[in-house]
Amino acid sequence: MSSEKEVxxxxxxxxxxxxxxxxxxxPGKPPSLYMDIEGVNLGRHRSISLISIYVRPRNKVYVVDVDVLGREAFLTTDGEGNSLNNILESPISPKVVFDVRNGSNALFGLFKTSLNGIVDVQLMELALRKGxxxxxxxxxxxxxxxHRDLSDTMNVVNLGEKSDGKRSLGTGMVRYSARKATMLASLWDIYSVGLKPPDKAMWRCLIRETTQVRIHASQRPQYDPQSENRMRSSWNQEFIEEYSDNWNDDLLFMISDGMVYDDEEDRWVDGGEQDYWVDDELDEYFDDYPDTARDCIGWEEDMIKNGSPF
Known part of the structure; x- marks a missing residue:
């Protein structure tokens, strides 16, 4: 991913x-679209300056100048009815981003675009991190x-981070955003390998759930893009232990109900043969499992109500 792409x-x-x-x-596997959103103090009360989309099958980055196009950037359609807004809101078109929150806040607040089909690389890293x-x-x-060897790439990244907040659509910012979009593909490649084994199914589920929580929370009027707590994670040790216990409970319930986990599709399906992974040795009380399973995403609303970070 270090080579220059057509922009x-x-x-x-x-x-x-x-x-x-x-x-x-x-194709959705691997994802074909990798996206970076840049703006002046990105958020609903500021602006979106550009959206860079790296289309992997074409090995090309498209930088949409939102400063110039305004709403036309999202509402313009082609002969088939495709629009940027439709692509961003499509649940069946995976779009890889890094930290969806501020971009989602700006898109929803400024253009009423509600992101869907998002893969958040920041959460992938968090799931795989030791300690x-x-x-x-x-x-x-x-x-x-x-990528310790990519010093040229890091120089571009650092340039972009230092200049954010006072940019026009200059060459430096375009290069920064385009490079960031392409490097998301490289990071996704690395993290997806670590998350692929069957024993990482719980983390894949947690990433999806937390991504949705982030999007929903970012659309609320009280969301603060510049919050001093924005680099805190909600995945503390207590939360992870509780989530893991609930996951194991759900796992046993689904197995007892004749379901199997399809690792390729990353979802539960009826029947068949499957290897299962559980955090602890649970076989001894499998027969005592209760008749109901927890609501898989019930914790989201509680955390939103409590103002917890995501």
Whole structure:
């Protein structure tokens, strides 16, 4: 991912309309779209300046100039009815991002776009991290840890982070955002390998749930994009232990109900043969498992009500 990709900056609705078809009908596994959103103090009360989309099958980055296009960036359609807004809201078109919260807040607050089908790389790193999960990693720290040899890339990343908040759509910011979008693909490759084994199914589920919680929380009026607690994680040791216990309970319930976990589809299906993974030795009380399972996402509303970080 260190090699330069072709980058096209889109500043007119007519050009955008001809490019939309290049962003759809791609494979979802691995994800085809990797996205970076940049703005001046990104959030609903500020602005979105640009959206960079790395389309992996085409090995090309498209930088949409939202400063120039405004709402046309999201509402322009092609002959098939495709629009950027539809792509962003599609649950069947995976889009890989790093920390969805502020981008989601800005998209929803400024353009009423509700993100769906999001894969949050920041949460993938958190799930795989050994030791404390109390704090979230920055994009730069993830890149430095996984790509120690890419000093040129880090120079671009650092340039972008220092200049954010006072940019026009200059060459430096375009390069930064485009490079960030392509590097998301590299990070996804690394983390997805670590999360693929059957014994990581719980973490994959937690990543999906927490991503949805982040999106929903970011759309609330009280969400603060500049919160001093934004780098804190909700995944403290107590939470993880409780979630793991509930996961094991659900696992036993699903097995007793004749379900199997399809690792390829990453979901429960009827019948068949499957190897199962449980945190602890639970076979001895399998027969005593109660008739009901917990609500898999019931913890979300409680955390939102309590103002917990995600």
């Amino acid at each position: 096209e900056v889109i500043t007119t609705a007519s050009v955008l309309a001809t490019r939309l078809a290049e962003w759809v009908n791609h 404390s999960k109390d704090h979230l990693a920055s994009f730069s720290s993830c890149v430095q840890k996984q």
